[in-house]
Amino acid sequence: MKKPLLAVKDIVQITGITSRTLHYYDRIHLYKPTHLTEKGYRLYDRSSLAKLQTILFLKELDFSLKEIADIVKLSRQEQEQILKQQRQTLLSRKQRLESIMAALEEYVSGKDISQLQLFNSTSALPLKQQYENEARFIYGETETYKEFNETLESISPDEKEARFESMEVIFKQIASCGDQDPASDEVQRLIEQWKPNLMQFMTCDEELLACIANTYKFDVRFKNYFNQYGNEDLADFLYSAIMYNINR
Structure with missing residues (x-):
């Protein structure tokens, strides 16, 4: 037929x-x-x-x-060799997509972008390294930044983590005072606790404290970071509380 x-x-x-x-x-x-x-x-x-x-x-x-x-012009054997290479390419792409999806889920659930594992497989630097480079670029020549960097290098990872966690505890406590005046005794007591925690890393004079307060208020990354504590106005609230503390 x-x-x-x-x-x-x-x-x-x-x-x-x-x-x-x-x-x-x-x-x-x-x-x-x-x-x-x-x-x-x-x-x-x-x-x-x-x-x-x-x-x-x-x-x-x-x-x-x-x-x-x-x-399609190649022999079956030649095609198979190319397909093996493509399999590795697709596996790498799959792993990258899984990493991106994990970061996306963490971001949607409220995690700050600075804590996400991104750009590990691209030409862009990881976010943590970007922030370190930015800080070095802006403050690298100052004695304060050198002191901050030396302090970080001298402490163990566990101790470093513990110090950052103590800062987070204070931020959570301040966030719970969102219905109070930034100048209230309770809020100012917490700011007084925040300052020595900060000074574990660097010597903070009034000028640097004001700089940090402005960064909290105007840098969108800090605003997003503070949102995880359940108070969308925390960055502005911290700014007002710190500036009151400086000027009183």
Whole structure:
């Protein structure tokens, strides 16, 4: 029995791709019809379906059409070698997407962007290193920053974590006082606790405290960081409380 020729509509019905796609593949010489009728209709024999299915498979593997055009000309062994390399590429991409999804879920759940593990597989530096570079760029020549950096380098990771955690406890307590005046005794008592915690890392005069207060108020990253304590106005509240403490 002679194998029937398939029209474009038959190919569309079998594979699910559009006639426009078939026409485009023909135009770029990727997948051409087996025959053309006198009226210019495209016809395909059944054996050519295997090539089309290979093209669709390679496209699903994220090869470009130009790459696919080169791959289908190769032997099966050569194709397998390229597919092994592509598998590694896709695995790396999968791992990166999983990392991005994890960071996205943490951000949506309220975690500050400065604490996310991002940019580890890109040309951009990790956020933590970006912040360190920014601080070094702005304050690197000051004695205060040198003191801060030397202090961080001299303490153990566990002690460093404990000091930051004590700061977070105070921020949470201040956040719970959001219905009070920043100048209230309770809020100012907490600011007085905050200052020595800060001074574990650097010597803070009034000028530097004012600088920190302004950073809390105007740097969107700090605003986002403080949002995790459940008070969207905490950055502004801290600014007012610190400035009152300086000026009183």
